[in-house]
Amino acid sequence: MERVNRMLLEAFALYLRNEKKEESTIKLYVAELEALLTKLGERPGGLAEATTDDLLRYRNDLQAGGMKPATINKRMSIARTFFQWAGREGIADSSAAEGLRLDANAPPPIQWLSEAQERALLAAASNALTDENGVRNEALLAAMLYAGLRVKEVSYLRLDSLQGSRLVVSDEGGSFLRGVPLDDRALVPLLCWRRHRSEAIRSKHKESDFLFVTERSGFMQPRAVQFAVESLSAKAGFPVRCSALRHSYCRRLAREGASVERIRDWAGHKSPQTTVRYFEDL
Template sequence: MNTAPATISQSVESFKTHLLEQDKSLNTIKSYTQDLNHFLKWIHQRYEPPHLISDLTSTDLKDYERQLKSDQSIAPTTINRRLVALMKWSEFLVSIGSTNVNLSKNIKIKKIQKQNNIRWLTRKEVGKLLHAIELTKQQNHKKGMLHQTIVYLAVNLGLRVQEICNARIIDVDTQRGILRVNGKGDKHRMVPLSENTKEAIVKWLGERDSESEFLLMSSKSSHITTRAVQHIFKKYSKQLGIEITPHSLRHTYCKQLAQHGVDIQSIAELAGHSSIETTRVYVTPSIQELQSALKRTEF
């Protein structure tokens, strides 16, 4: 084992490496790093360098927690996220021998009533998006077919943006009506192809002229990137005045299943959720639904 890092900054870098080795997602690593850098900035303001781990105490972390919780400008969810990052990092320090004591042992997560803030689109909003894509097809048929296929993979099959980009032609089985998905954490699943999605894929395959193994490609690349997909949705969002992302369409897919009586376990299987708790939000009223209910019932 390498020598344990001496400074707090070095330990944060080591923690990032550890998370990569644990196959944590890039978004998770980015989030932990940002939150720990916020703590680092606080330490730099509190003490003169060098900022050694051996000089750090649980009192420092407790003081940081108090300051976070007293700041009314910070959302409770942000406070909790920063504290969780601190707790995970503290556990890592113990595991590599940088300290014998878990510095975050006295930290307590802020209690928050669970409410559903997830944003999904209404059927009317999805209709507006598909209408805009039809107009794109009139101007550039191939481009429009690409956009339509991407949207259907997200809203009719519930694929994550990376799953959309990684889909290969060999994964599509139109005879059996299924798509094989290489999902998050390298977990494989099969999802049923809806008729509209299957039709869009077949038409798209007839349009494209690349020999790429990947189902989707742009005019610039034989393998479309997540950034390119996000750029497409950003363009339609601006055009329609509706916030549309690959993930909001995935949320819409799950919500539609829940509203049409599909049981929570089946939704979890179709969406590739590792925990049923992730799926539970789709059977929990959203803030928008509660607002709508209030409008119907208020005096």
């Protein structure tokens, strides 16, 4: 199948050359179609058998990954050009990529984890508790998955942000944003990490009042938080973005019967319209 797809892309590139496209444009088109092939994986038939549903899932994954609508629309336009050509050649459905352009003003789809995915991700963290960063990473997951914090809010947590069974969330300047009640799923890992943190021997850690630190710094940058979650998701066997952890927190509250007002307060949403999206299909 890989050989068939390669021949198909080469034939499409030849068509583009006959249409007087620049070589740089041809390389871009082929690269984008190879990315689509990667998404299709081992699907029987490859590009020739791709359906509108396949392309829709691909588009939605790009959107959920944070890609801008204009960039996604360029990719959909390339796919449309390919399938129109393939349709004329009798190779594929010429309409497979029709009607997939995004409204630039539409909000991205919300993605949250299934219960099975949550368990797998937490297992990946707990299996690494013997590592130097294992306890920390389990607390990172707890802060986002069971307290709904944004990545930056995790970075700016202080050692005194844990107050009883409540987590005080502040901005980078230390100004109060909100308080979040914690159940044991969040509280226990966070307390465990803070106790571990209090035993720090590195001077950079002793001098820092931030809760989360790295081996080299007394402050864990947002990108470092994201990287830690990406590493755990790789061990769990599926891609996870930090935003999906926060979405999972909000969705869980909605599923458990929390009101729009309560979820909005605990998650720190500016608009109730943001919160209402978590009640869809319940």
